[in-house]
Amino acid sequence: xxxxxxxxxxxxxxxxxxxxxxxxxxxxxxxxxxxxxxxxxxxxxxxxxxxxxxxxxxxxxxxxxxxxxxxxxxxxxxxxxxxxxxxxxxxxxxxxxxxxxxxxxxxxxxxxxxxxxxxxxxxxxxxxxxxxxxxxxxxxxxxxxxxxxxxxxxxxxxxxxxxxxxxxxxxxxxxxxxxxxxxxxxxxxxxxx
Numbered sequence: 479x480x481x482x483x484x485x486x487x488x489x490x491x492x493x494x495x496x497x498x499x500x501x502x503x504x505x506x507x508x509x510x511x512x513x514x515x516x517x518x519x520x521x522x523x524x525x526x527x528x529x530x531x532x533x534x535x536x537x538x539x540x541x542x543x544x545x546x547x548x549x550x551x552x553x554x555x556x557x558x559x560x561x562x563x564x565x566x567x568x569x570x571x572x573x574x575x576x577x578x579x580x581x582x583x584x585x586x587x588x589x590x591x592x593x594x595x596x597x598x599x600x601x602x603x604x605x606x607x608x609x610x611x612x613x614x615x616x617x618x619x620x621x622x623x624x625x626x627x628x629x630x631x632x633x634x635x636x637x638x639x640x641x642x643x644x645x646x647x648x649x650x651x652x653x654x655x656x657x658x659x660x661x662x663x664x665x666x667x668x669x670x671x
Contacts, residue, residue, distance in 0.1 A: 549591075549592060549670070549671070550587070550590040550591070550592055550616065550670075551590070551616075552614055552615035552616030552617075553615055553616075554590065555586060555587070555589075555590050555615070555616045555633070556615045556616060556633060556634075556635045556636070556641070558586050558589050558590065559582075559586045559633050559635070559641045559650075560635065560641055560652070562574065562577070562582070562585075562586070562641075562650045563641070563649070563650050563651055563652065564649050564650060564651075565577060565643070565649060565650045566648075566649050567643050567644065567645055567646055567647070567648045567649065567650075568581075569646065571643075572584060572585055572596075573585060577643040577650060578643055579598065579630050579631050579632065579642055579643050579644070580596060580597055580598045580601060580631055581596070581643070582642065582643035582650060583601060583618060583631050583632070583633060583642075584596055584601075586633060587670070592670060594670065598620070598628050598629055598630065598631050599627060599628050599629075601618060601620075601628075601631055601668070602618075602620050602627075602628035602631070602665075602666075602668065604618070604668055604670055605618070605668040605669045605670040605671055606668065606669050606671060607666060607667070607668060607669075608666075608667040608668065608669045609667075610655070610664070610667065613634045613636070613637075613655075613667055614634065614636065614669075615634060615635055615636045616633065616634065616669075616670070617633070617634040617667045617668065617669050618631055618632075618633060618634075618667060618668045618669075618670065619631065619632045619633070619634055619640050619642075619655065619664065619666075619667050620664075620665045620666055620667065620668070621660060621663040621664055621665055622663050622665050623663055627665070628665055630642070630644075630663075632653075634655075634667065635652065638654050638655050638656050639652050639653070639654055639655070640652070640653060640654075640655055
């Protein structure tokens, strides 16, 4: 009994230590590094936000990289979307009791203060068009599945993967854009900016 309790305490301390260290895995933005595409550049410590860090700090040692300015953080947005994996599909669903595809995207963006329309076809009119090789976390991906034109939407999580609420028998999950099912149905991507 004593050994089992001790083992439980050791495991709890070991697993709790990871969360309390404050360590952030790469490729998250690091101070002084070029921001990842799809993120908003954070101010460099010791500078005035909105100024050029290379001249504002007086050191000239920081060269800012190009940043994609968006009203949200693509990493945080996809983190929210991924936290909803496993929630069942529900036609007309717009909350964690169940989602349809556009209810899912609308809900996720709303959690980050971004209001987007409810219908897939209306979401397809938002933002700017993005080429498939330029996708970043948080871009909306559109597909023609049941009707001509945009009839399904998901959220890019980067690379070839996206998260969405598929069909009446599915759950919120991650899939590959290049799969034999999704690739031929892909219509385009939009970046909300």
